Amino acid sequence: MPDPTRLEDLISALRAAPAWQRKQEIGVLRDDLIPHQPLVEGRPVQLGDDTAAIETADGYLLLAAEVIYPPLVQSEPYLAGRSAILTNVNDIYAMGGYPLALVNVILAENTEAATTIMRGLRDGCARYEVAMVGGHLTANSQFASVAACILGRAKKLLSSFNARPGDALLHVTNLRGQFHPRFQFWDCSAHLAGPELRRDLALLPTLAEAGWCDAGRDISMAGLLGSLLMMLELSGVGAAVDLDCIPRPMEAEDRFLDWLLAFPSYGFVLAVRPEHVATVQQTFANHDITCAVIGQVTPGSQVILRQKQAEAVLWDFSEEPFIGFSQKN
Structure with missing residues (x-):
């Protein structure tokens, strides 16, 4: 049986996850959509965000x-x-x-x-x-x-197309929550009143309007790393990610694969210039939201995972598209 504590087995499990398979199905539409440049009142609209x-x-x-x-x-x-x-x-x-x-x-x-x-x-x-x-x-x-x-x-965008080499990768979520008993869903907002939830979400437009963040993406059904892959592919870059730096709640101590694949009710991955990292982290910390540096954007097409002394390639966009949309299409 595969051991999810081993890096190679973890990568195999991620790549085989149904949620990742469903994201890759988007590529079926690529050939029909990419030749078509959407225009609204003469202005182009990028596909994939x-x-x-x-x-x-x-x-x-x-x-x-x-x-x-x-x-x-x-x-x-x-x-x-x-x-x-x-x-x-x-x-x-x-x-x-x-x-x-x-x-x-x-x-x-x-x-x-x-x-x-x-x-x-x-x-x-x-x-x-x-x-x-x-x-x-x-x-x-x-x-x-x-x-x-x-x-x-x-007013200003946080787009998945704008991550740049040298950006720090930040994982934003609320560790106070619980797993759904039957679905890969991390409910970390039920304890919040409506005004508190909207306040926490409004931090994202605050970052965009202040110019503190290059790129961002909602963590979706593909989980943290799957959503990160989509952002990196759209930006035409790679990354190095340190799995040991990914924060996790107590409930996920023995469920790391589930945590990586979980869809959180509040979760985002951001690409931030080094000089803005401390400011961005403090912005979330002021509201008891976890914002951890988990890696760095790199030139090239490889997304590399590191865990303790091990290192392995999670994905190489030059060999295999994830959703099939990128700046290079």
Whole structure:
């Protein structure tokens, strides 16, 4: 049996994880999308970021969509509704913006199931103070699904395309939380009141507007390292990551692989110039949020993991794309 404490076995387990496999499926769309340069009112929009960023006269409109993991919708429809809001809102803040409004799409077997999903959507919107302004409902579907599309606004961006060699890589999360009993979800925001949660999320636009951060990405279903790979690939760079520097809660002491693959309700990876690292860390520390340096952006295409005295290549973009979008496409 593979030993996740050994670096080679850990890398094999990460690469085989279903969440990583699903992210790589995005590459199927690459050949159809990359030749197409999206233009909105004559301005180009880059593909692959947490949201589409549409330049305006005074900043950017942000547009994103998320569909919730079908087994979660089937087993916990209320939580699925709330998660549809959480995932979309996190994408907006990860880009340095604030959410404005969203619409939803609900497929359910009956109106009772649809109502449960809608309660989750409603409560999520109230928690994040984002308006739900419309949507679509099919209440006689053979399967359940919930998705949402969100609109936000930013003055300046935190984009996955802007990481530069020499940047420090920072892992931002809240270590106070718990694992979901059935899904790879780290709930680290349930203990916070709505105003506290929105205050913590607003730290991301603060970094963007102050110019303290080169790049950022929301930690998604691919977990910390999978989300980091997406940011590095889009920026056309590599990295060296020290696994021993990744903070973890007590619950993850014997579940390091689960921790690396967990989708946190509050989690981001940032690329920050060395001269701004202390300021960025203090910004999060002021609110008891963990912000640890876990590595450095490097030139080239390799992402290298280090653990104790061992070192191994996690990914080499020159040999294998992850999601298939980058500055070089």
